[in-house]
Amino acid sequence: MTTKSEIVKTKTVRVYELDDFEKLLKGLRVAACMITESHQVVDEASVMKRLSALTLNGPADGNCCSCCGVGPFETRAQQTAHYKNHWHTHNLKRKLYGKASLTLGQFNSRNDDSSVSGSDSETEGTTANPASDLFAAATRHCKAFYTNHKGKVFCIYRCILHHKKEELSTDGEGYAWVERCQRLAIPGFQRWAILMVSGGHFAGAIFSGAVAVVHKTHHSYVTRRGQGQAQVNRDQHGNAPRSSGASLRRYNQAQFLQHVQDIIAGWIEDLKGCSIILYRAVGSINQSALFGKNSPLTREDMRVRALPFPTRKPTYKEVKRVHETVASVEVYETMELFQKALIASTSRTAIKTGSETNVDRNKKTPKSPIDRAKSRERAPRELPTQIVSSEDEGPCFIDLETPAGWIKTLSEQSANGVITNSRKDLLNDCAIDCSSDSDQENVSERKEHRVKVKKKKNVDDKPVKKAPVKISANVKKMWKLISGKDQNSLETILEGFESAELEAACNTQDPVDGNTALHKAAIAEKPEMVTEILTAGGDPCIRNHALQTPYAASPHNGTRIAFRMFQAQFPEKYNYNKSQIPGPITPEQLEQERDKKAQQKKAKRQREKEKQAEKNKVNKFLQMTDAQKVKADLMMCFLCGSNLTRPPFEYDSYQFCSIKCLQNHRNLRPLHKSA
Template sequence: MSIKTEIVKPKNLRIFEADEFERLLQGLQVAACMLTESHQVVDEASVLKRLRALTINGASDGNCCSCCGVGPFESRAQQTAHYKQHWHTHNLKRKLFGKAPLTLGQYNSRQDDSSVTGSDSETEDSATNPESDLFAAATRHCKAFFTNKKKQVFCIYRCILHHKKEELSTDGEGIAWVERCQRLTIPGFQRWAILMVSGGHFAGAIFSGGIAVVHKTFHSYVTRRGQGQAQISRDQHGNAPRSAGASLRRYNQAQFLEHIQEIISRWAEDLKGCSLVLYRAVGSTNQAALFGKNSPLSRDDLRVRALPFPTRKPTYKEVKRVHETVASIEVYDTMELFQKALIASTSKTTTKNNSETTVDRTKKTPKSSNKVIDRAKSRERVPRELPTQIMSSEDEGPCFIDSETPVGWIKTLSEQCTNGVISNSRKDLLHHSFGDSDSSQNEEKTELKKDHVKKKKKKKPDDNKQNKKISANVKKMWKMILDKELTSLETILEEFESNELEAACNTQDPTDGNTALHKAAIAAKPDMVTQLLVAGGDPCVRNHLLQTPYVAAHAHSRPAFRFFQASHPDKYNYNESQIPGPLTQEQFEQEKEKKAQQKRAKRQREKEKQAEKNKVNKFLQMTDHEKVKADVPKCFLCGTNLPKQPFQYNDYKFCTITCLQNHRNLRPLHKSA
């Protein structure tokens, strides 16, 4: 059974948060999992003893495997065959994690056991030597681990502490690690540059602490859709495509590289003051944009370091996310929580690899057979009988008969030809060739369809009869609503009984589907609308155009619906009625006043515009000599306001160079010259 590891969520801290970071560094030490025992002075005998242990059976020609303990081999082919075995690769992995190698018998017994026993054995091995597993996981991790006086464990990315070429000692007390970590508290060492290039996108920024001092993004069309980097590699190998799109992409690629190098050269002075230059550029073309001939950056510079984690498309948002991720510190309260999190992260990768290998084995076992399949050859087609071709006297062309062809279908085809009914589909021929049972079923279906059509035809006049049965009082009420002089329905509503009143108000007109409430709302009679709503007129009923009374209403009658909703909030389902919301009289007056103010302000703006137009027209009617004397800051040609530095020749001033040119062209030749 696989052991479930608890997910430990650490605290997050940023390096540029100075106060908290300095508190965290008090009593700083390198974590014990990253330190080994210091080198001891050994004599010559012990060294020779270790060298003899590395060789097997005294073989000095290298014809043996020191990892698995096998050899000497009889031939070179036997040696290479051993190196290709899964047993050898498994022992190499165990050696990386500081475990003892397995013999061939132990490896085979491990394979014969189930996946449960295999996982148990691995957990037993890890349980026997947890310190070596922890050391292997810590030294191969992309982060360095430290502790402080509070016994907290925190993780910092190695890329901001040292370059890959720099080897910081992990023996003894780790003084070099502590110095590099304490150096980050100096403000000058928190000035970092992050540059990202990928797929025609460039994004870069220089950060001072947590603030972006300079940033720039750029995008160009350098990859054709659905082809990726294939065309660039073809250009490099001499098989360059000659299409218009390829030439455009090639031109944009060159411009893209020049633009990025220009940006980096412009940032040369700022990049010199950076303690770190972190970059993400996969591929030779993307790296050529950053480390070209004229670029101030160099790969040999120890400040220039690659990002240790994958990133998304280069954008300014992504650059800020990368900066926060690199500057983040994970803090664990105790060493136990840290060990659980570290072992959990390493166990996830190993379980994934083991699961993939077990799935591959389970897939391969059922498919294994003695038959050898040659993948280079195409698969053989299953031989099928060709249809026999015959000529019929009744048909003009050849007829093909195979296993699916019904018996006697040529005869039915000839009968159809004689009757004048010809069908090209085989389905029709199959239907004709079936027995009486199928024909009887088809006849029953056609009869049912006819009966269904007859019933529909019968229903239509019944529906019309029901629609036509409208009482005289309802028609009278509709007539009173349409009358322009009447504004109340009290007389007609008193004639209805209490049971009939609601039904009469919601009766729909068969012509357009409008109820009495629709008609009153359309006729712009708000008093009638409130009377009908009180009497039981439903505001959710829709007409033939699927309009509720509020939607179909006139603008003057719409506030009546909102007033009624404010006074009777629970009487109807107002969500379906499409009424926007309740409205009181005070709110209505405020809205009315607000609209009136907006109208007054609009009129005032229009007056000011008209006055300005009159001034401009008066100025344009003046001669050039009068315009110079008037000294008004307006263009001598179009009359618009002049900028701070106007365009002018002689004493004439203009807003744009086009106005100046047009003015000179309009003047007489001797004056314009």
């Protein structure tokens, strides 16, 4: 672990601070830790010649190694073991590059172990070549390293120098790296765009130097609280939740993607003037917002590059912090300080990774979660003594309110054959004991009378079984016809009933669900049968077992209209207040309502059509260049496309609806020019 004295202090310079940045570029060279030796150019003919020289030229049995000059081998196992030895592998490499082979003593006493991998004497924790380790750490780093004429070393993020698909050469002097770094000092290359999308949050800005010329943030509810991306993953795998909250989330997600793409499409002219477009969008959903079907951005654009470090929630403040971080250049005074800081950071990362692995291995399994909804255990306490009471008044309990003479009175009554241990009776008995002797005689007579009445009730109170309701065959036939799929009339069946039985048959309730014939016709969505049953005497006020009237049980609009039209035709036949029918309606009123709804739908379609036409006109106007907008001579704002006021706000030949649009246009206009 590094102490405070080992921490290397650095100086920070911003790329857009041109005076300080240009001072660093004097005598610019690539740091030595990023440069390797130039590879020796080997043609095909020389390689084939050297390969042919590696054939075995030993005795006739061919059990000698012509590369190392060893042999003959006594057994086949010794020969195979020699070919697997690092000494033989090392000599093969030297032969390929036209060098002489080494003897076994020279191989064991050599100092350069870089060309041989995995020697037996090396361990995993030791490094034989610190220079190669420093080169590996520098080339894997997210920053590039440079030196200047004063010997200072400074670090610049690679994402502002080149795209990850561009492979800049690290051989020779690294002229390509120097050219990319010097290009940052040109004023046109100071225009960067930063876009961030995460969890329904969008934040983006276009910077010209240190100033944010355009910026925008947007948030939408696309992730349910406590769910994270779980429901989004379920949607993608065909197991989408069907709750109202999930439906709202999916709708907001589609609207969020469309809104972000509209924002980027509005910045298309500004993005053309940017030299770098940095983004942060983890996951396919977030990336589809930036690189979707209708987005002007594509991953193939070499200006579009991902941020090399993690970020926080996308906000305008975070976008400014990211821009400042990417534009920061760390400056070390000497190469020794830089190497010390680089190796220390690499070792800290390795130690941190190893410690996290050990912690994960030694982590104990978590205990079962505590169920907060479960009721807490109450402190045990003594329960009152239960005494079985009479059937009509339930059990009695002995507690603090029980009179002292209750047990004695209870035992006397049990001995006399009077089984009444009700709380009310026993309290009265105790009160009787405390009263005068003259009153006790009257009370005892009342008590005997009460006991006789209770005994009589116990004898007479026997459960009475209700006889099953008999339903005639004609009624069952009528119900079957109503519940069937056919739309036949009920005239034939209704004529089969006598005048006295017709009304009773229509109002007979089914013992299963309590539905009458009118209920069944309303549920079956048969308005003609509803009218016939109402005319025959079917009462619309009868309720079934679910406490529904026939009108309330009907889910069909046409059936409910049949009830209302019958009420308008026969307003005095039934008590419609109890039937839950909202009111009568005539055929003329019904036709007027239908015409009114049709006109409303037609007007709505016309408004939507006009709105879409106006939107297309505005989009077409906004896609024009400023010169084309001037020639079009339309009374529309040159920035947002809204209708202009009288008189409009102007500068040069451009017209705007507000001062804010005019200022934004003046700030954006320099970005349209090329670098």
